Amino acid sequence: MAAPDRSGPAAQAANKVFTRVDVDGHALPPSPAPSSPLSGRRRYALATELVYTESKDQYGSSSIPIYQSATFKQASSNGGNEYDYTRSGNPTRTHLERHLAKIMNATRALAVGSGMGALDVITRLLKPGDEVITGDDLYGGTNRLLTYLQNNQGVVVHHVDTTNPEQVRKLITSKTAMVLLETPTNPLIKIVDIPSIARTTHEVNSKALVIVDNTMLSPMLSNPLDLGADIVYESGTKYLSGHHDIMAGVIACNDPELGNRMYFTVNATGCGLSPNDSFLLMRGVKTLAIRMEKQQANAQQIAEFLESHGFRVRYPGLKSHPQYDLHWSMARGAGAVLSFETGDVGISERIVEAARLWGISVSFGCVNSLISMPCRMSHASIDAKTRQERQMPEDIIRLCVGIEDASDLIDDLSRALVQAGAVTLTLDGFHTNDVDTDAVTPSV
Numbered sequence: 368m369a370a371p372d373r374s375g376p377a378a379q380a381a382n383k384v385f386t387r388v389d390v391d392g393h394a395l396p397p398s399p400a401p402s403s404p405l406s407g408r409r410r411y412a413l414a415t416e417l418v419y420t421e422s423k424d425q426y427g428s429s430s431i432p433i434y435q436s437a438t439f440k441q442a443s444s445n446g447g448n449e450y451d452y453t454r455s456g457n458p459t460r461t462h463l464e465r466h467l468a469k470i471m472n473a474t475r476a477l478a479v480g481s482g483m484g485a486l487d488v489i490t491r492l493l494k495p496g497d498e499v500i501t502g503d504d505l506y507g508g509t510n511r512l513l514t515y516l517q518n519n520q521g522v523v524v525h526h527v528d529t530t531n532p533e534q535v536r537k538l539i540t541s542k543t544a545m546v547l548l549e550t551p552t553n554p555l556i557k558i559v560d561i562p563s564i565a566r567t568t569h570e571v572n573s574k575a576l577v578i579v580d581n582t583m584l585s586p587m588l589s590n591p592l593d594l595g596a597d598i599v600y601e602s603g604t605k606y607l608s609g610h611h612d613i614m615a616g617v618i619a620c621n622d623p624e625l626g627n628r629m630y631f632t633v634n635a636t637g638c639g640l641s642p643n644d645s646f647l648l649m650r651g652v653k654t655l656a657i658r659m660e661k662q663q664a665n666a667q668q669i670a671e672f673l674e675s676h677g678f679r680v681r682y683p684g685l686k687s688h689p690q691y692d693l694h695w696s697m698a699r700g701a702g703a704v705l706s707f708e709t710g711d712v713g714i715s716e717r718i719v720e721a722a723r724l725w726g727i728s729v730s731f732g733c734v735n736s737l738i739s740m741p742c743r744m745s746h747a748s749i750d751a752k753t754r755q756e757r758q759m760p761e762d763i764i765r766l767c768v769g770i771e772d773a774s775d776l777i778d779d780l781s782r783a784l785v786q787a788g789a790v791t792l793t794l795d796g797f798h799t800n801d802v803d804t805d806a807v808t809p810s811v
């Protein structure tokens with residue numbers, strides 16, 4: 368049998384890497400509504416850029432049409448049109464990706480089916496024998512994927528306290544392929560010094576990639592690429608979309624070669640975001656600024672309320688946060704996720720179950736307020752022994768604050784605290800019962 372022709376149009380289409388570069392250097396195929404390139408025009412404030420797109424649609428549609436088509440007809444038997452198959456590229460997804468690249472201060476963005484899908488694309492850059500340095504307080508799903516890579520793909524994963532850059536530095540060698548950071552961490556809300564770790568990592572090993580999971584802050588509050596990261600990714604299921612009605616993940620970088628390697632995986636594995644979800648994510652992004660402003664204003668009031676009643680609250684908007692200054696040196700806001708401890712797992716359970724406005728749910732970044740016990744829910748995939756080693760308090764309650772009226776949220780929480788027996792009522796109001804928060808560790 369003759370050897371397959373690897374230079375013909377079909378092979379070229381199969382290996383297509385979009386090398387066309389627009390005025391901003393985005394290596395992406397064109398789109399009927401190509402978002403709003405930055406070159407040669409004034410750069411507006413982020414709240415404006417979030418909503419500003421230029422429509423080049425033939426009918427002048429103000430919102431990107433949903434190109435609900437798996438295939439695109441070609442002009443000739445040679446193929447070669449910009450789009451041929453939605454797994455490889457779709458105009459609605461491209462429009463979203465260009466918009467995301469703009470707001471994430473990147474030249475390339477990719478939109479995929481979930482935040483974990485984004486991490487999967489990134490970790491496919493790893494080879495057996497490569498080492499990853501990451502935190503000891505990580506989202507449970509991230510921990511699960513890294514553990515899988517360690518157990519099945521020959522990747523070595525080091526978990527350290529990334530709030531201490533010295534601990535990270537000690538582990539960087541020529542084998543280090545990635546340093547993966549989350550800040551604030553989920554759920555302990557610890558802050559990681561991205562610029563310092565990125566600088567040290569690149570000094571010791573210029574090939575190592577610094578990856579930041581920016582899900583907790585979103586591009587509204589932080590741009591890790593400007594702080595020295597090589598790749599930033601987010602769960603678009605959270606703040607970017609904002610309504611808990613889609614799953615999505617986004618990846619952004621400034622190195623065209625890295626972008627092309629990750630695009631290869633998106634095309635090869637078929638994890639690109641669907642046209643319909645691309646439309647919904649694009650719509651959600653436009654309201655990110657007003658949602659985040661309201662959510663974090665509410666979160667600040669709730670954090671202050673809990674702290675003033677004697678709870679140990681973890682929130683970078685509180686001056687009592689041990690890394691308050693570090694957080695504000697990197698971010699434009701404190702976000703809307705906070706956690707607090709009660710000192711008693713039973714009390715925490717009762718608080719969560721007594722809340723009415725606060726939905727018992729995993730996830731965050733939604734317009735509705737949510738309450739959860741991470742050790743039982745979002746982080747249950749981390750076994751009890753590991754949770755204990757990483758000092759995750761079993762009683763910790765996570766609050767993900769929405770856009771409701773802040774007084775209603777505080778009233779509902781107050782009622783839940785009283786009903787759960789977490790506070791003692793006095794003539795002056797109420798206060799926590801004396802509890803030893805250090806004593807609550809997992810039973811293994």
Ligand SMILES: Cc1ncc(COP(=O)(O)O)c(C=O)c1O
Pocket residue numbers: 481482483484506508509549553580582583601602603604605614615616730
């Ligand atoms: C910090 C963080 N990163 C990544 C993810 C994964 O995102 P997704 O659920 O969209 O896969 C989540 C939550 O799921 C998360 O909390």
Ligand SMILES: N[C@@H](CCSC[C@H](N)C(=O)O)C(=O)O
Pocket residue numbers: 506508553728729730731744745746748
């Ligand atoms: N059952 C899910 C739990 C998802 S947690 C979602 C979110 N990141 C959060 O922190 O709440 C799973 O096993 O992944």
